[in-house]
Amino acid sequence: MNQSAPSNTLKINMCHMALACALCCTSLAQAQTGTGVTLYGLADAGITSVSGLKAGTVTQVASGIMEGSRWGMKGNEDLGGGYRTIFTLESRVELDTGAAGNKPISGSQLSxxxxxxxxxxxxxxxxxxxxGVDAALAAQFGVNVTNALFDRQAYVGLVTPFGGFLAGRQYTPAFETNAAYDIMETQSGLSAGQIVAFPAVLEIRANNALSYRFVKDGISGSFMYAAGEVAGDDSKNRLLGLNANYQTGNFSMGFGYNTKNNELGSSSLTTSVFGASMKFGNDKLSGMVIKITDDNPSGMSAIAPLLTPSVGAATATLVQNAFINAFRQDGTLFHIGYRHVTGPHSVSVAYSSYDDNRPANADVTSYGVAYTYSLSKRTDLNAVLVRFDNQNLAQIAPGGNGYLGGITATAGTGSTSMAFGIRHRF
Incomplete structure (x- = not known):
């Protein structure tokens, strides 16, 4: 779900998780030996051409065709007796500009x-x-618009014989499940979350988060509490999440759940993810269903105070209520994908569909193919072709893992994206 606009919720830039199976992060940490700090990163850039936009077809150099470009530091210290401290600091970087954030291909236009x-x-x-309201919303429509230094991840943790405890900015449990059962693992414009980029249907990361993770005998899971840190009312902006995964042989199934309160403390975006996958030799089949509800969208309470000086309190409240109704969500996202790997070649096909139950009936489907040729274990070439079919008031254009496509010219207009890039890991 690559997603960023009026809040971190909309950062559905679908940044690929280095922890695509992040449920297992504690076991990975336990597998490390010794003490030290590692500098790591990923550089991904290429050319993309997107049709159906207000400006017609837009061709540009973009960072994050398959995965968001990033650099980071991670470290661990063996404390003995099965205990270990770990940390991760991970920063976004745009290879096309050198910046830490970007705006959609379509600019600041809203649906x-x-x-x-x-x-x-x-x-x-x-x-x-x-x-006037749209101008304020559009200013926040993009990826890492606040230019946070370690926007991707920033946490410290303690790994113990009975699980791991982490504190800081982290991926949410529901997003981790989404990443595990999206055949693209959130990579490229073909990933499932691309069709629900605005408003986003999933919180990707959470600030001020405390989490517990465990892995044992094929069962793994996590629990997260992310404090809103609003003085006088700890329910405001609070996020709760959990996930569980079961894997045996070549079969895996999992469930993830996030629920967040808005700035007033009312229940807001709630997302439930169900997924399963099966491997057959060099082939993998994966499916996922995501249920989304949001009756009290976040950030809307600022509209009336913004407009009151110019239109009066009564009219400002009328406009605010209209936006609240427009940003409410009630829908279901379906995804199915298949991947075949042989030698250096990897081919993936996927179909995703969002069924919007709100009056806007903004249904979207996407389908396409992604091809990867591995030049080495660390470097590969990629080509992606994806089509978005917007229906009724839907208006989404495909982006990549590190950027948003944005909005098509008019409601119901479809969009096709072709992308070619190179990715290097270090």
């Missing part, structure tokens, strides 16, 4: 259903007020 007074159920005379 018609969020930018046209009539589609919001408001009188045409309130279009200027709507435009």
């Amino acid at each position: 018609d259903r969020f930018s046209q007074a009539a589609l919001l159920g408001l009188p045409a005379a309130l279009q200027p007020a709507v435009a």
